[in-house]
Amino acid sequence: MSWLSPNTITGDAATGNRLFRREMINGEFWKEIEKGNHILFVAPRRVGKTSIMMDLAENCSDQYSCIYQNIEGVRSRNEFYQRLFTLIIQCLGKSRAQSVKSFVQTCLKRYAIEEITASGLKFKTKELDYEQELRNLILSLEATKVHTIIFLDEFSEVISKMSRSGQKEDAIAILHTLREIRSYKEFKNFSIVYAGSVGLEFVIRNIARPKLINDLHPIQTGALTIEEAQQFIHQLTKGATIKLSRQCVQHLINVIEHTLPYYIQLMLEEIDHIAKLRNKPEISETDIDNAFESVLKKNKNFEDWHDRLKDYQSTHFGFINEILKHAAHKEQITIQEIYNIACHETYKKQDDYMDFIDQLTNDGYLIESPKHIYKFISPFLKRFWLGKYPVYYEQFNLSTPSILSIR
Template identity: 30%
Template sequence: MKITTGQAARGDNFFKRPILINKLWRKIDSDSSIIISAPRRVGKTSLMRYIEDNPREKYYVVYVITESVYNENKYYKEIVKAILNCDSIRKRDKVINSIKDIAKNVFKSIDEVGIDSVKFSKNIEYNYYDKFIEIMKTIDLEGHKLIIMIDEFAQTIENIQQKEGTASAVHLLQSNRVLRQNSDINNKFQFIYTGSISLEGIARRMDSSKFINDLDIVKVTPLSESEGKNLINELLKGLDFTMDESTINHMLNEIKWLIPFYIQLAMDKIQDIYDEDNLCVIHNKSVDVAIKRMIEENNKFSSWHERLVVYKNNDYKFIIEALDLISISEAKKITYNEIHNLAVKYNLCETYKDLLNTLIDDGYINNDDEGKFYTFTSPILRMWWCKKNAN
């Protein structure tokens, strides 16, 4: 297993979590469409790519990322393109012939239908929502079911809201639900949605939760302590240095919120230290240096701050000040009363709880069981926020 800190981990670099994988397949087998729900960097995309790379019998899997999509028709176009160009579908002669028939009958002008790809004409723009329905009615999947995995769906909703307005964004939520409820075609496909921001939070802010309440939720939690140890030991197999159990425990205790990204990034910094100092055995001091270097790497964490610019006026001021206060607090937490006082300051008494819930959904903060205190979910993120952002 290689250290992976940028792209989704695939193949031998993917750290398998059998309980999570089986849970997702159990939901798929129940014919549900699904939200994979978790804060950013927990491994949602890696999980989706694993499902794509290892489909179970009687399933085709299509992965589509729509992060840069800003209108509804383009969204459905990306899905249609992915279906018609899906490798696993095109390997079957009967299905590829079905795709050729679709190219001739559903689309009146496609530039090329070859062994490797379908290329759309640049001169004609279709209503791709309607074309999706026609494809699902026409395509012969030989008894298989098509899993359509949409990565960054919530970001797409937010993109459309910013460019075309809330009504257009809500319409995309609504049209997706209509497809999922369409009894003429929904026996052929299921959607799985995920992304780096919370779909539940986006829908809640637009008062549109009813359009996603048919979706099953699969939560991706941080690694357990034993899983964290197993991940480190798997990574060590491909490295030239060693770490004893005490050092591994120290590293996990410093990270605390055990998401694969933080563990991988810490191991990457430890690799740098090994390269510089030729330390064959890594001890606690090197772990501490590695974590300090993690926090100094602004490009790995800056998206956490940049993401918040979607909030405007007092909403933005409230969120930033709340995170600043938590990060600089000597106790590393603030009370519910302090949060409430901040809401009063910004005249947000009616809406601040929704803002807090979104920060929780997106992995910035959490609160104790009784809701009396708020802390950063990750001490790594708290230290970075304090260093880079808190005034």
């Protein structure tokens, strides 16, 4: 009999029978949309927010017309407006509602659009003033009699890259325009959903414009509950050759601790690999422990957490990394120790050090437990940081290095 592996996916977003639907999150989302709110998904990395957004966009009711797109490649203000204009037309072009079809035909004539394709719009004449025409288009959406929802993934990455590449004023202009669109009563039947692997709140704070997003309704998207994790493991292993007892499922959850779908799937793939090599379908707790160590040896699984932080927080990375190295080697870091590091002449961040702690907790690096004591939320990330920085010199006691033996 052929060996059947678990139905996991750790690269692209999960869809179809690989998707684990988060009913509570979906329910909250549609409730807030009905209220007229614009949504910001607040989630740590690898929590599965892209899968959630794609599921919401693909399974909306007939009163909505939805489209999802990752816009990380957008590099300029005009390109952003062009992309958003195009997405609205593409979104409406998919609708089967007669009122929308009539509206789309009007748009084709008005903007001299020759063809709507998956890659964009083909114009008969020269292209448009996208910023102005975007406003005009959104103002006219009421005629469609449906609610148009655009899911913009990696929006925060776009704003961050623009602000770091000499386009800060253009990034701020985009935020102003979007705030205007959200605040005017004339802009009806239209919502934008924002998300990104970089925390939008922190990106906006870096350019000193927090008021430009304080009207967004945040939806927290965290790790799976214990019950959800159990259901997810069962879903992934249903029909697979490997067999995990209830005791082993619980041990797997205990080993992972922070039950992100990504971590669960990494572990199941490694467990399956170990079991297949030994031709041993029945999984033991030892197999799970060995899989944990094997996953850690593959740095590519966690390098992105380090590189993303270093990339979009290049100016402050030394300070942030000092906190993380301390938390890894000392098992925790207190708020007093964080403050002491912040006051050091190397960093001088005593006025805003808590902003960085908020970022590290929101982005899924640290957790406050108990009060005023911070630890790595995931044993995977803690062990990764220990492996990357095996020798740690405390800033205030340089004569005594802390060398942790990684077991």
